[in-house]
Amino acid sequence: MKLKNYILVCIALILSINGFAQQGKQKRADTLFNKFSFVKAAKVYRELIQNNYNRDYATRQLADCYALLRDPRNxxxxxxxxxxxxxxxxxxxxxxxxxxxxxKKYDDSRQWLQTFKDSGGVINSNDFSKDLNFITSVFNSKQQYFLDKVRFNSKYSDFGAFEKDGQVYFASARDEGVAVKRVYGWNEQPFLDIYVAQAGTRRNVNHTAKLKGDVNSIYHDGPVVITKDGQTMYFSRNNYKDQVEEKDSKGLTNMKIFRAKLRDSLWTDVEDLSINSADFSTQHPALNNDDTKLYFASDRPGGYGGSDIYVVDINADGTLGEPENVGPVINTDQADGFPFINNEGTLFFSSGGHVGLGLLDIFATIKGEDDQADEVVDVINLGVPINSNKDDFSFSMNPNGITGYFASNRVGGRGDDDIYAYHRKPVLHVEGVVSDAINSKPIPNSVIQLINSKGEKVAYMTTDKNGFYQINIDRNQDYKIIASQKKYIDDYRTFTSKHLQTELTSITANLLLNPVPDVIKLAELNTIYFDFNKHNIRPDAALELDKIVDLMLNVYPEMVIRIESHTDSRGLLSYNDKLSIDRANSTYEYLISKGVKPERITEHQGFGERRLTNGCEDGQNCEEKDHQLNRRTQFIVIKME
Structure with a gap:
């Protein structure tokens, strides 16, 4: 009995010691997790799962580790x-x-999003589950971007490529050739530095290509952006001063944006900017086209969630204004960052909150029209192959608008994050205005058909209120464009998209429609107007009458018209009847004096104030511009040929 009791006590003691050991291991894993050492934390959580200790908790933590390491498979x-x-x-x-x-398991993903929603979760209004056709539309949309090889990627993280004067500046965790390597706990890779390579280089880039000067530190540095004159650099860096990391209240070292000047071919005079704080991150600098605005990403208080994109004015003396959030059309409650502004003022950025193909996707902003021309009204996913089911970010475009870079951790790369180069074939479109052949007025709701060289109809649309149309077309093709309107004779143009420069994005094909014969009344013949209480032909009216003369003498030699003249409501009815007849006579006499035969004008009548075009009747308080609309002569087509 004593031996049995001894064995039981030993077993209990072993179990107790093992329990304490596992408890200590979990504490160690949690400490590593809270310090963002996710690679090491994942290893310990896996051991806890193998030992069946607090398995549910360890599994949740391990899954979170892989999510934070941007490893969706695990x-x-x-x-x-x-x-x-x-x-x-x-x-x-x-x-x-x-x-x-x-x-890329999009159907399964939508099902679990629905489960999340059914369980009380709130789905972001930007969530891709709102658009069930999004994936199909992105994969089937016409490809604009084509990938080119970049030969200087490493087995570590490389991103943030920015080309300036034939040199590519980028951030990299490669630290090859260095005896002592400092490792970042989050992903167990060396800290980032800024490197420079010749654009188009076919050689690998080692530690000797690090940016010269004072920009690179012993912690994270990059990515960068450089002003148009090449003299000022803005770059991201860990909050680091006097060889020491500065931490926030949670013990975290945030990012800041610094500014450096080029002195004797070295980047120096590093300056901490006023928009920074030790309490939040400020990073991913970008400049607008004239270097007067700095865009950046930050998780500062007051945003929409995650990290947001902000903009701040750069004053002439180099000081900065107050940062402004670029708003909810761009920013979401997830991570939004890596802004870039091209020469046309389009903002590109990466987001995990907008409708996308993967984790982070790259988007471009769309501005409005007319009174919204300066406002961003929507964003568009750049589609494949720029975006993938993994992280795609740090997009940049060279001044030519055709080439540039981005980064991705997609399958098939050399390392963790890799830099990809692209060349772009902009969407080509044919556009134009459908107008009346008589008076050049635009014709809305005209039917437009695009026909290819095989005679097949490849597009169909109607013109807008301004007679305008625009249709995307393929390059290296022959086309015919046809315009139709029920009151007009069809018109067509042939054109080609062959042998065009890549930079060309538009072909113009305007169309003119002639009215069909024997139309009873046409508004195509422009109305002419008269001054108050006058019947003489004004200079502007003479110009319109000359167009009618040309039309009747040179375009439609058989056309017959009728003249109808009117007044506004002011004055006696009998007086206005006489005034309108005087206006009709003045119009008739002008046309005859220019060579129009009298028999081609069947009538020239006055109707006084009986046919007002608006509500400016006797006793109504109308402005002069409204009365003017009633003092007019109109032309009615009786016969075309």
Whole structure:
């Protein structure tokens, strides 16, 4: 009995020691997780799962580790187990959906998003589940971007490529050739530095290509942007001063944007900017076309969630104004960052909150028309191959508008994040205005048909209120464009998109429609106007009458018209009747004096104030411009040929 009791006590003691050991291991894993050392934390959580210690918790934490390491394959593997747990927090349904999205399992992702919603979760208004056709439309849209090889990627993280004067500046975690390597705990890679390579180089880039000067530090540095004159650089860097990292109240070292000057071929005079703080991150600098505005990403208080994109004015003396959030059309409650402004003023950025193909996708902004021409009204996903089911970010475009760079951790790269080059074939379109051949007025609601060289109809649309149309077309093709309107004779143009420069984005094909014969009344013959209480032909009216003379003598030699003249409501009815007849006579006499035969004008009548075009009747308080509309002569086509 004593031996048995001894054995039981030993077993209990071993179990107790093992329990304490596992408890300590979990504490260590949580400490690593809270310090953002996700690679090391994941290793310990896997050991806890193998030892079946607090398995549900460890599995959730391990899945989160992989999600934060941007590894959707392993994240989805463990989230799949997590969502089967009893009383699992509902946000894990959303996390599982996002990881499936990163695996291109879009249907499964939507199902788990619905589960998240049904369980009380709130789905972002920008969430891709709102547009069930999004994936299809992106993959089937016409490809504009084509990938080119970049030969200087490393096995570590490379991103943020920015080309200036034939040199490519980029951030990289490569630290090859250095005896002592400093490692970033989050992903167990060396800290980022800024490197410079010749654009188009076919050689690898080692530590000797690090940017010269004072920009690179012992912590994270990059990416960068450089002013048009090449003398000022803005760059991201860890909050670092006097060889020491400065931390916030949570013990985290945030990012800041610094500014440096080029002195004797070295980047120096590094300056901390007023928009920075130790309490939040400020990073990913970008400049507008004239270097008067600085765009950046920040998780500062007051945003929409995650990180947002902001803009701040750069004053003439180099000081900065107050940052402004660029607003909810661009920013979401997820991560939004890596802004870039091209020469046309379009903002490109990366987001995890807008409708996308993967984790982070690259988007471009769309501005409005007319009174909204300076406002961003929507964003558009750049589609494949720029975007993938993984992270796609740090987009830049060279001044030519055709080439540029972005970064991605998609499958098939050399390392973690890789830099990709692209060349762009802009969408080509044919556009034009459909107008009346008589008076050049635009014709709205005209039917436009685009016909290819095989005689097949490839597009169909109607013109807008200004007679305008625009249709995307393929390059290296022959086309015919046809315009139709029920009151007019069809017109067509042939054109080609062959042998065009890549930069060309538009072909103009205007069309003129002639009215069909024997139309009873046409508004195509422009109305002419008279001064108050006058019947003489004004200079502007003479110009319009000359157009009618040309039309009748040179275009439609058989056309017959009738003249109708009117007054406004002011004055006696009998007086206005006489005044309108005087106006009709003046018009008739002008046309006859220019060579129009009298028999081609069947009547020239006056109707006084009996046919007002608006509500400016006797006793109504109307402005002069409204009365003017009633003092007129109109032309009615009786016969065309």
């Amino acid at each position: 994240a989805s593997r463990y989230y799949k187990s997590v969502v089967k747990q009893d009383n699992v927090p509902v946000e894990y349904y959303y996390k599982y959906a996002q990881s499936l999205r990163g695996m």
